[in-house]
Amino acid sequence: MTSNGLLQIGAYFLVILALTKPMGIFLARLFQGERTFLHPVLRPLERLIYRLAGVRQDVEQRWTEYAASLLSFSFFSFLSVYAIERLQALLPLNPAGMSAPAPDLAFNTAVSFTTNTNWQAYAGETTMSYLVQMAALTVQNFASAAVGVAVAVALIRGFSRQQSDTVGNFWADLTRGAVYLFLPLSLAAALWFCSQGVIQNLSGYIKATTLEGRTQVIAQGPVASQEAIKMIGTNGGGFFNANSAHPFENPTPLTNFVQMVAIFLIPAGLTHAFGRMTGDSRQGWALFAAMSVLFLAGVLVVYGAEQSGNPNLARLGAGGGNMEGKEVRFGVAATALFATITTAASCGAVIGMHDSFTPLGGLVTLFNMQTGEVIFGGAGAGLYGMLLFAILAVFIAGLMVGRTPEYLGKKIEAKEVKMAMLALIATSAAILLFTAVSAVIPAGTGTVNNSGPHGFAEILYAYSSGAANNGSAFAGLSANTPWYNLTIAIAMLLGRFLIIIPMLAVAGSLAGKKRLAVTSGTLPTHGPLFIGLLVGTVIVAGALTFFPALSLSPVVEHFLLLEGRLY
Template structure:
């Protein structure tokens, strides 16, 4: 019983306590106040072929799109030509073009959706040079966009938002690289493989000869968690004992997937010189997280009616790794779907209907409950602007945010971003239900099949990467459709955020008066949470009712 209270409280504290200090450090990194790797930074900028001149939002966006497009093309070619490249001791062939497209889009957009099993499909070269590289730069891209927005809010009468190349290099060099190095060493210490040796043969207890998969796993696992990427070196992610061998690694991987997203909220406070505003947003995120975790824990600690007669253990143990159980698995599920991180230590398909629905809702909200590195805070800032705008209209005043007037242009971009998740889930996902092989793809004709579909496209459009088991992710149409949903979910937010940053940076700051809507305190926190739930969630209420809610009611009636 003590685990049900101590573990969740400990997890929240471990995520929140380092956030102010780390957020301050990230602020100093982006503003050039921390330069202990200055020679390496300068050399990297020279290799990039760019200077340090600041860019307006359009130039910033063009640089970002060009860099991500080049990264996609390179990764696509690596995956297609894998069989001809070095560091492939198992002689694995290249991927089909559909699967290579899906995987390249997945890692370029920080989604890490896996329609393949890592140890059976990808060489060491593909994992290290292709995937691990994208884990760094995709997280760096998200952080760069967030900081560009912060600068747009704080600067006035200028078009300059910083330099994308410099922001990307600084975050990767000063934040991600040292943290990933330390974490990788800790994982190796705990028994996670980090080797270029070929797979080792061994004899199982039944006497059959099998191969033990190895590889440079620790380095990829470290950055996949820190960068809120997800995507396991092995097919079953952190449920695999080589990815997650001990209780220490379980806590380390679970906490680090939210560490940087929480810290970047505190970085916002440093930029706007209003730490109370940053704390208010962090409190709103934490309350949404606790609300979802409470429901998930309550559901997963109930016995599965279909299996209750087989075990004396409390809770739903189906699909759970026996080392972790329902409590730690529930914490991981809520944490990984709150961030844009697809790693799992249990099978989400085996969660109770409402327990699995918590993960869906976290993603359907746009992954703003902490969210991904950078993506979480700039996604939440869209809801902040919407909250301030609506409250300003209700009291009959021109809406202002931290001294900047919110005009029609900014709000058009905000509204456009709010259409991303409905388009990615309801439209692109809905097309799958019209396909002749729809029942084969979702693997179930009842409400649970619809739940699988909702989860898959929420995961794609939300750049999460986790999935319910049984969904035919490697189907040719799904590779393309989910790839399109991932692109929409990534750049459908980035472009509006940069456009809003450009608009705000040109505006003149006004003194904040007593009549302006306060952006800290309980009232702001409450209204922000309500806005997130109403605007972000109402679009999906009907489909949730037909999926997980209907499945729950069916289960309560005794039908399995």
């Protein structure tokens, strides 16, 4: 590790720390229905959307109605993406003349973008027309992120309200997130990205004659507009196959730094919004601290592993850090940092190929996803995921001292714990069961790119990424097969809705409860003790569930690498 590498990591963390409070204040104001500095400009647009969609913003919904609205919206989102994909050959803005993707691929992609996963079993520049990229995929980048934030906000209301049978209005939360949060941030980011070299056009692919007289065709497209929301919405679906490693998506180390900040901006801000909206900002900072501990530990492991490089290549005289699958302009440190961020959040954009990481580097990315992406996590999803663990943490603490657990003055009872466990088990089961089956049937093993333990890791990564709604890949796996398209889509659906629905149920249940007064017997949930307990819960739950699978892939691969064994 170099001092400059550590400086990049430290500077990044300080920027996130500095942005958390202002972002949190803005988010809290927005979702409490107060006016923000953007209202004079954007309020008419918000009202127009309500009118066109035929919804009323002021009707409070029970959690069941909130969930039904959300499911309806997500279902039609899925249908819309699927239809536009399948019809792309007949629709305009298709200069490269792409034909329709096959039904299984279109299905997988529609599920993927609706669930904020952005798993891509296709290469953008050879599969999707500009219209699909804009009117199907970019739309879901906005929509799925706004849905995630809406769920987080509904859950926060569960804690902040008392004896209420409602948790807010889904349509208002969705619209406010899209209009006041994601649109202005994306517009600003897109213009700045373009000024730095990210392309934004609707032209056909450009034919160049290289200095040595060869023909080089260069893909084009409306990239900047998608790039911005791809990062801010923690979506991560690249316009091009190489994602943010592609120079047209991420041309300089500076754009790369901004992209990394964009990933954590809203998840970090939401921790503070949580504290403010529940009336005790220390509670938000406690979550922030727990996330930071896990994040910084992860970065250092990945960076150390990648910097130490591949001994097999060092023996050949190609020493130094592991540069296979990394770009020169970013180098080892920034790529390690990005990989940790993108898997800690449910982003899934990449600037380096995780498949070519060292085993220990890959291990951290797997672990980040398998613990449910609660280390800042996705826009909204990270907060409600971490609150799930907070519920488990106070439950475990309650068991230890024999008291009914409380969190923020709300009694955590059987229903809340059952819902949290349902969410945890559903995603873990989706990862492990599909991986186990795929590892023994030809449809699963037939398309791995690497042999030996690394091949198994490719499969494990695919389902971890799907169920965690991450979307990054050990991309050597050729996932565009009916088996993988279907099963990863199922994993994505389980990983999205079997967390959202239980968490909304928790929100509804908590909103109905009274807030208890703090007594000398109350476990404080804003101090180091609770932070340690929360970090421990995340690690133990993750470790107990996934240790055997991880042992079979990155862990054993690490020792084989040291031995010089090849596959």
